[in-house]
Amino acid sequence: MITSFHPPQRTLMGPGPSDVNPRILEALSRPTIGHLDPLFVQMMEEMKGLLQYAFQTKNELTIPVSAPGSAGMETCFVNLIEAGDTVIVCQNGVFGGRMKENVERCGATAIMVEDAWGTACDPQKLEDALKAHPEAKIVAFVHAETSTGATTDVKAMCDLAHQYDCLTIVDAVTSLGGTELRVDDWGVDAIYSGTQKCLSCTPGLSPVSFSPAAIEVIKNRKTKVQSWFLDLNLVMGYWGPSGGAGAKRAYHHTAPINALYGLHEALVLLQDEGLENAWARHAKHHNALRAGLEAMGLTFVVPVAQRLPQLNAVSIPEGVDDAQVRGLLLQDYNLEIGAGLGVMAGKVWRIGLMGYACRKDNVLKCVTALDDVLGRLGAPVNHGVAVAAALASYGEK
Amino acid sequence: MITSFHPPQRTLMGPGPSDVNPRILEALSRPTIGHLDPLFVQMMEEMKGLLQYAFQTKNELTIPVSAPGSAGMETCFVNLIEAGDTVIVCQNGVFGGRMKENVERCGATAIMVEDAWGTACDPQKLEDALKAHPEAKIVAFVHAETSTGATTDVKAMCDLAHQYDCLTIVDAVTSLGGTELRVDDWGVDAIYSGTQKCLSCTPGLSPVSFSPAAIEVIKNRKTKVQSWFLDLNLVMGYWGPSGGAGAKRAYHHTAPINALYGLHEALVLLQDEGLENAWARHAKHHNALRAGLEAMGLTFVVPVAQRLPQLNAVSIPEGVDDAQVRGLLLQDYNLEIGAGLGVMAGKVWRIGLMGYACRKDNVLKCVTALDDVLGRLGAPVNHGVAVAAALASYGEK
Numbered sequence: 001m002i003t004s005f006h007p008p009q010r011t012l013m014g015p016g017p018s019d020v021n022p023r024i025l026e027a028l029s030r031p032t033i034g035h036l037d038p039l040f041v042q043m044m045e046e047m048k049g050l051l052q053y054a055f056q057t058k059n060e061l062t063i064p065v066s067a068p069g070s071a072g073m074e075t076c077f078v079n080l081i082e083a084g085d086t087v088i089v090c091q092n093g094v095f096g097g098r099m100k101e102n103v104e105r106c107g108a109t110a111i112m113v114e115d116a117w118g119t120a121c122d123p124q125k126l127e128d129a130l131k132a133h134p135e136a137k138i139v140a141f142v143h144a145e146t147s148t149g150a151t152t153d154v155k156a157m158c159d160l161a162h163q164y165d166c167l168t169i170v171d172a173v174t175s176l177g178g179t180e181l182r183v184d185d186w187g188v189d190a191i192y193s194g195t196q197k198c199l200s201c202t203p204g205l206s207p208v209s210f211s212p213a214a215i216e217v218i219k220n221r222k223t224k225v226q227s228w229f230l231d232l233n234l235v236m237g238y239w240g241p242s243g244g245a246g247a248k249r250a251y252h253h254t255a256p257i258n259a260l261y262g263l264h265e266a267l268v269l270l271q272d273e274g275l276e277n278a279w280a281r282h283a284k285h286h287n288a289l290r291a292g293l294e295a296m297g298l299t300f301v302v303p304v305a306q307r308l309p310q311l312n313a314v315s316i317p318e319g320v321d322d323a324q325v326r327g328l329l330l331q332d333y334n335l336e337i338g339a340g341l342g343v344m345a346g347k348v349w350r351i352g353l354m355g356y357a358c359r360k361d362n363v364l365k366c367v368t369a370l371d372d373v374l375g376r377l378g379a380p381v382n383h384g385v386a387v388a389a390a391l392a393s394y395g396e397k
Numbered sequence: 398m399i400t401s402f403h404p405p406q407r408t409l410m411g412p413g414p415s416d417v418n419p420r421i422l423e424a425l426s427r428p429t430i431g432h433l434d435p436l437f438v439q440m441m442e443e444m445k446g447l448l449q450y451a452f453q454t455k456n457e458l459t460i461p462v463s464a465p466g467s468a469g470m471e472t473c474f475v476n477l478i479e480a481g482d483t484v485i486v487c488q489n490g491v492f493g494g495r496m497k498e499n500v501e502r503c504g505a506t507a508i509m510v511e512d513a514w515g516t517a518c519d520p521q522k523l524e525d526a527l528k529a530h531p532e533a534k535i536v537a538f539v540h541a542e543t544s545t546g547a548t549t550d551v552k553a554m555c556d557l558a559h560q561y562d563c564l565t566i567v568d569a570v571t572s573l574g575g576t577e578l579r580v581d582d583w584g585v586d587a588i589y590s591g592t593q594k595c596l597s598c599t600p601g602l603s604p605v606s607f608s609p610a611a612i613e614v615i616k617n618r619k620t621k622v623q624s625w626f627l628d629l630n631l632v633m634g635y636w637g638p639s640g641g642a643g644a645k646r647a648y649h650h651t652a653p654i655n656a657l658y659g660l661h662e663a664l665v666l667l668q669d670e671g672l673e674n675a676w677a678r679h680a681k682h683h684n685a686l687r688a689g690l691e692a693m694g695l696t697f698v699v700p701v702a703q704r705l706p707q708l709n710a711v712s713i714p715e716g717v718d719d720a721q722v723r724g725l726l727l728q729d730y731n732l733e734i735g736a737g738l739g740v741m742a743g744k745v746w747r748i749g750l751m752g753y754a755c756r757k758d759n760v761l762k763c764v765t766a767l768d769d770v771l772g773r774l775g776a777p778v779n780h781g782v783a784v785a786a787a788l789a790s791y792g793e794k
Contacts, residue, residue: 007430020429029426032417033404067464070650071626204653229468253467256601
């Protein structure tokens with residue numbers, strides 16, 4: 001007979017899920033009510049407002065998709081693209097490759113613009129592609145590459161796309177709530193994120209937002225959206241955008257009620273902290289972590305100007321066994337850090353400082369634990385100096 | 398400023414979500430761990446075994462899709478169907494219509510076999526369609542129609558489909574855990590369910606299972622699955638089927654960790670009760686509810702032999718305002734019952750007795766509350782007799 005599963009208390013400093021705020025865990029266990037209950041519909045309206053704040057947008061169609069971030073990505077692509085379309089995808093890591101898969105599975109053509117993993121997408125390369133492909137309808141790229149920790153200048157990319165009459169799809173899975181993101185000011189037409197990164201929530205939902213121009217495209221498609229579940233023409237009947245608390249909601253699918261309680265609580269926490277304060281907090285603790293790791297002699301993959309505070313990719317020192325280190329951190333410290341993905345597998349660690357996990361005690365725990373484990377394995381790093389360097393970054397001894 | 402959302406304690410006797418067992422709510426709030434954590438992978442293996450038991454199958458590919466039941470439906474269709482295929486869809490309610498949408502969005506042709514809403518699918522009509530359409534590759538139908546409360550003879554339908562070399566897709570959203578369901582004995586090739594019905598869990602996940610013959614079709618497709626998120630060729634790399642606790646898991650998407658804790662707990666509860674005991678419990682309380690409702694003079698939509706115990710569709714008495722009654726039940730009793738869907742909107746109520754909601758106290762609460770509200774509204778029903786009739790069904794006075 002199988003018995004109840006009781007997970008240990010880990011410290012989650014990988015690429016996500018990140019530590020979940022206890023208030024959010026408690027919210028998940030509140031009583032389930034119906035997905036058409038008038039009180040639930042009120043909560044949905046609040047959720048839309050809270051998400052608009054997090055995304056810094058007035059877009060009416062700003063909702064959580066009832067599935068993880070990859071379904072949010074798919075929502076953007078299947079709704080905006082029809083077979084035969086051309087889409088420019090700027091790739092600088094794993095998730096640009098997933099965008100290409102999405103484009104092709106819609107029967108469209110992906111024009112790939114490649115940049116080195118660990119660097120930003122280059123607007124100049126995008127402009128060259130836009131000139132070479134006047135048939136392109138959409139430009140897609142990742143704001144914060146979770147596989148490398150590099151950030152891209154969203155406004156510069158969107159301005160170019162619009163100059164060439166393209167709409168933009170932006171992956172903000174790792175950026176939302178962690179670093180500056182301004183959907184309206186930057187001209188993003190479709191954006192998706194995840195709940196399990198800088199929002200400190202559990203995985204399973206994907207906040208998305210669509211500009212009026214994107215909605216026009218969706219409403220005027222020649223063909224039906226290939227996914228019934230993700231068809232925004234149907235989803236809008238349940239979530240709005242023009243619903244309002246008094247309007248009648250049409251049943252589409254059964255919303256993940258308790259998961260939405262969790263996201264609502266996460267967004268209330270973000271609202272109460274203030275978005276700019278959350279961004280500043282991620283920067284502050286990143287600086288301390290960086291000081292500690294660099295004091296040990298570890299080096300960052302991404303150039304400073306393009307580096308995300310919430311996803312720290314550092315090279316694994318020569319001769320060190322990636323899996324052994326991560327295994328010891330988990331076994332002895334209940335500390336999870338992330339492995340490399342794709343071409344970076346075995347070469348880098350990805351240390352997350354996301355949402356509730358982005359705290360001083362976690363920074364110190366991480367550098368202490370790494371210092372100990374790498375020391376025991378005889379790795380070629382400087383020992384006993386990391387904590388002091390991190391504390392100095394906080395202005396403390 | 399928006400504050401935390403604190404839902405009331407409802408009694409959920411609609412078509413789902415149903416009442417969630419408090420043990421499951423508590424499980425949702427356990428500490429989040431990583432989706433590649435060795436302990437999480439162990440939990441996933443247990444989950445597969447528990448789902449195999451619930452579905453009564455040895456199918457290796459038996460997993461929860463990381464999204465609600467409609468995504469489980471889509472998983473079955475997009476993986477087994479390619480453009481140009483012919484699929485026979487037997488429709489006797491809302492969800493057969495959704496199957497048709499799925500078929501057509503795959504670029505395939507749906508041959509519709511229609512039966513009256515509130516009755517079972519007729520195997521004879523299926524055989525006629527199979528004879529008329531030798532090009533058909535798949536037969537799809539609903540085991541337990543959530544929109545009407547009618548059940549269909551799965552084994553008879555699957556036997557016919559196989560005689561004509563078709564695979565079968567079966568919707569078991571409302572049946573799993575509530576009424577007899579034997580995937581292997583009955584010859585089901587692909588099946589999907591939901592967590593928020595007779596499993597008493599929160600909504601958001603969709604258990605699915607695929608036979609070896611179905612997996613062969615998926616592995617030998619000529620074209621890629623149109624959904625990246627739901628592509629089982631990729632999902633299998635994370636969930637198995639041949640994984641085993643020691644095998645390496647490939648990252649596909651981030652699993653909804655805490656929602657899976659809840660489903661694991663729900664399945665442990667089902668295992669501990671015993672599947673046959675759960676089926677018997679649903680039948681017992683249905684009989685009591687039926688006795689009470691019929692004593693009031695309310696009539697069931699579905700003929701006795703085709704009636705589901707867990708979803709009771711009763712006709713709304715002449716001159717009674719559907720929404721007013723449901724509104725008073727919610728306002729005065731915190732009791733949710735379901736409205737009619739599709740052509741049955743405004744004509745029937747759907748009273749659920751699913752999972753943890755399927756208890757004697759709920760049966761008595763429901764007939765008492767209905768008796769009171771219908772009495773206050775002067776509805777043409779017999780008052781003051783329902784509770785006694787329900788108690789008599791339990792063998793009590």
